[in-house]
Amino acid sequence: MSQNLDLGEFKETAIIKKLKKSKSNNNLKNIDTAKTETTEKRGRKQKYATVEERNEARKKQQKAYRERKKKEVQSMKEKIKEYENKEVSHEEKGSL
The missing domain is CATH 1.20.5 (Single alpha-helices involved in coiled-coils or other helix-helix interfaces)
Structure with a gap:
């Protein structure tokens, strides 16, 4: 998935850094679940x-x-x- 996106267009956040290092879709799924667990409420x-x-x-x-x-x-x-x-x-x- 990261091969299809140009990650240079995005800010260097923790998720983008992990996406750049990621080499398989399984790692991407792990990143998505970790992201949802750590995000705080908005507003x-x-x-x-x-x-x-x-x-x-x-x-x-x-x-x-x-x-x-x-x-x-x-x-x-x-x-x-x-x-x-x-x-x-x-x-x-x-x-x-």
């Missing part, structure tokens, strides 16, 4: 090791979010009260 690494750890982190995130929203609503209510108090005081001054 982004998992942030949390277990499902329980992920769930605990999610609970903390939700709690922090609720607290931020509660503070925001509270500050909005205070601003509304201040605004209403200014409106009332301006109306009283205008009527005098």
Whole structure:
């Protein structure tokens, strides 16, 4: 199989080096099985090791979010009260 391919076109990875040294199809099959056993999962690494750890982190995130929203609503209510108090005081001054 390696006689049919021009292996010079590929990067010098471990598999290509083995293919260059390989002289029989049996060796190629061994290389393929070794490759599949050693490859890691593709994509982004998992942030949390277990499902329980992920769930605990999610609970903390939700709690922090609720607290931020509660503070925001509270500050909005205070601003509304201040605004209403200014409106009332301006109306009283205008009527005098």
